[in-house]
Amino acid sequence: MATLSKVIGDSALDHQHIIPLDFDSVHELPDSHAWSDHVNDLYSKKYTHLKHVPMNEESCVPIIDLSAPNVVELVGNACETWGMFHVINHGVSSILIDDVVSHARQLFTLPTQQKLKAQRAPGGGTGYGVARISPFFSKLMWHEGFTIMGSTVEHAKELWPHDYEDFCNVMDNYQKTMKSLAHQIMLLILKFLDINKEEEMISKPSIYESEGALQLNSYPCCPDPNRAIGLAPHTDSLLLTILHQSEEKGLQIQQNGVGWVPVPPVSGALVVNIGDLLHILSNGRFPTVYHRAVPSQDRHRISVAYFYGPPVESIIGPLNKLPSPIYRSLTVKEYISLKNKHHEKALSLIKI
Numbered sequence: 088m089a090t091l092s093k094v095i096g097d098s099a100l101d102h103q104h105i106i107p108l109d110f111d112s113v114h115e116l117p118d119s120h121a122w123s124d125h126v127n128d129l130y131s132k133k134y135t136h137l138k139h140v141p142m143n144e145e146s147c148v149p150i151i152d153l154s155a156p157n158v159v160e161l162v163g164n165a166c167e168t169w170g171m172f173h174v175i176n177h178g179v180s181s182i183l184i185d186d187v188v189s190h191a192r193q194l195f196t197l198p199t200q201q202k203l204k205a206q207r208a209p210g211g212g213t214g215y216g217v218a219r220i221s222p223f224f225s226k227l228m229w230h231e232g233f234t235i236m237g238s239t240v241e242h243a244k245e246l247w248p249h250d251y252e253d254f255c256n257v258m259d260n261y262q263k264t265m266k267s268l269a270h271q272i273m274l275l276i277l278k279f280l281d282i283n284k285e286e287e288m289i290s291k292p293s294i295y296e297s298e299g300a301l302q303l304n305s306y307p308c309c310p311d312p313n314r315a316i317g318l319a320p321h322t323d324s325l326l327l328t329i330l331h332q333s334e335e336k337g338l339q340i341q342q343n344g345v346g347w348v349p350v351p352p353v354s355g356a357l358v359v360n361i362g363d364l365l366h367i368l369s370n371g372r373f374p375t376v377y378h379r380a381v382p383s384q385d386r387h388r389i390s391v392a393y394f395y396g397p398p399v400e401s402i403i404g405p406l407n408k409l410p411s412p413i414y415r416s417l418t419v420k421e422y423i424s425l426k427n428k429h430h431e432k433a434l435s436l437i438k439i
């Protein structure tokens with residue numbers, strides 16, 4: 088049986104391209120990492136498949152209390168208009184979150200040589216390296232990542248031979264917690280779409296099961312943040328992403344007619360965003376959000392993203408109930424390889 092790790096590893100990157108810059112050793116932005124100035128980047132016509140959202144400077148991503156009585160409607164409306172929302176009262180302990188962030192920080196502050204011991208293998212999905220979308224851009228990103236799918240023991244042992252258990256336990260615990268939160272949010276969304284579990288189970292049992300991945304992101308202090316990009320514009324591929332961004336701002340979303348809009352961290356909240364597979368499942372009703380992260384000059388930003396998706400062998404397509412499918416059905420595996428090959432064009436390739 089294929090696993091998520093195997094499937095994403097199959098899109099092998101050139102070995103050299105997996106290794107991030109040794110950020111500590113550079114004091115000026117190298118040409119390889121110099122993008123054009125993006126601070127005045129207020130409007131981009133490129134991403135037109137996003138639904139139109141209110142053009143209001145003040146408008147910001149909604150904050151949803153998961154214990155609210157009308158939570159189904161709140162979540163559903165946010166999915167339709169924004170494809171993104173903050174959740175509060177999510178039940179995830181702040182101790183666990185702080186623990187994950189401090190372990191991530193500890194990992195990224197290791198000397199480069201040490202981090203490279205846990206480097207992602209060319210055909211592998213997990214470990215230390217650049218973002219997988221890197222080959223689609225001519226410039227490199229001010230970013231380093233560490234991807235975890237299930238157990239991270241092998242890599243952790245390389246990083247801390249005598250002292251790896253704590254890291255593994257915290258990451259395990261966080262993955263389990265995120266999986267159950269993602270499942271809970273997914274059920275709210277299906278309820279909003281008026282999906283009857285028994286009916287839908289017949290053709291798409293997969294949407295009630297899951298596979299996931301955890302991505303630790305690091306954006307070191309950057310000598311010229313206005314010309315650097317932390318994580319280049321992309322949509323997430325799977326169903327839902329749950330992101331924790333500590334106190335540091337940096338996340339931005341592309342809003343039609345407005346441009347790049349910052350999504351500043353809300354204390355205690357987690358950010359949920361729709362990925363391509365949920366966009367497909369909803370037959371285009373929920374937009375998949377284009378987003379990026381920008382670095383800062385004096386803060387080393389850490390973010391933690393959990394990607395929630397169906398098993399890779401399962402078939403995904405617009406829900407049966409929704410009329411006139413605009414996308415064809417395909418296996419998750421097939422979609423991931425399309426995305427790995429064609430990046431943002433993947434969705435248009437499966438349009439009917």
Ligand SMILES: C=C1C[C@]23C[C@H]1CC[C@H]2[C@@]12CCC[C@@](C)(C(=O)O1)[C@H]2[C@@H]3C(=O)O
Pocket residue numbers: 091095218219220221232234299300302321322323324325394426
């Ligand atoms: C399960 C996933 C989701 C992946 C691929 C794989 C593991 C790592 C994820 C990320 C993490 C960083 C951004 C992204 C765009 C990337 O480059 O790697 C993500 C990608 C996706 O959502 O497409």
Ligand SMILES: O=C(O)CCC(=O)C(=O)O
Pocket residue numbers: 302304318323330332337338378379380390392
């Ligand atoms: O660091 C962030 O705020 C965004 C991270 C992200 O988009 C991702 O990991 O897919």
Ligand SMILES: [Fe+2]
Pocket residue numbers: 321322323328378
């Ligand atoms: Fe993302």
